[in-house]
Amino acid sequence: MNKWNEIKKRLEHLGGQVTLQADGHKVTLRKVHDGKRIFVVVYVDDYQRGEWTKVEDGKPVHPEARFWRPMKRAAYKRKGYNQLKKVFGKKKADRMVTPQVIGFVPDFGTEGSAVAHLRKHFPDLEIKEEAQP
Template sequence: MSKWDEIKKRLEHLGGSVDLLADGHKLSLVKLHNKKTIFVRVYVNDLVKFEWTKAEEEKPVHSEGRFWRPMKRAAYKKKAYPSLKRIFGKKEADRAVTPRVIGFVPDFGTEGAAVAHLKKHFPDLEIVEPEQEASE
């Protein structure tokens, strides 16, 4: 079983968690719920600081934001495209309805989404076994 499958398996059930090491940071992934919504939250060094959500030029301002999900939004909805095109022209209208990264959030909708993000950006991360934590 690959480490990616192992991470998904540990996050399969509500309350499931897994600790990881990536780029010198300890990541804790926990499957939580908020009333009817179930999601996976990523804690970096056992913290979630919302100053880490900031983005400049579609990159995280703080290095801890790299582990979180990029949140993309467009300035206008696609529904407004025809009127924007008449007002500003095609080039500007295309730019206005194209989503871009405006911040980073610690929550992923599914364990698969969290694993896909980590797999893409941190292929060499390690799973920290519970007995390793106790001995440190």
């Protein structure tokens, strides 16, 4: 079994957890719920800090945010595109409805999306063995 399937398998059930080593950081993924939804939360070196959410030119300000999910939003909804095009012109209207990275958040909706993000950005990560109680 490859490491990507192993990560998915460990996060399959609620309360599942896996610890990884990537780019000199300890990354912990844990499947949790908040009463309404189930999601995968990410801790970098056992922390989640608010300042890690910051973005400059679509890139994270802090390197720890690379492990988090980029949140993309458009300045205006696509529904109002025709009105924007009349007022600002096509080129500017296109930019206004195109989603851009506005921050990084420490959660993923599914274990598959978390693994896809890690696979794309950190292909050489290692799974740390969990200490059995």
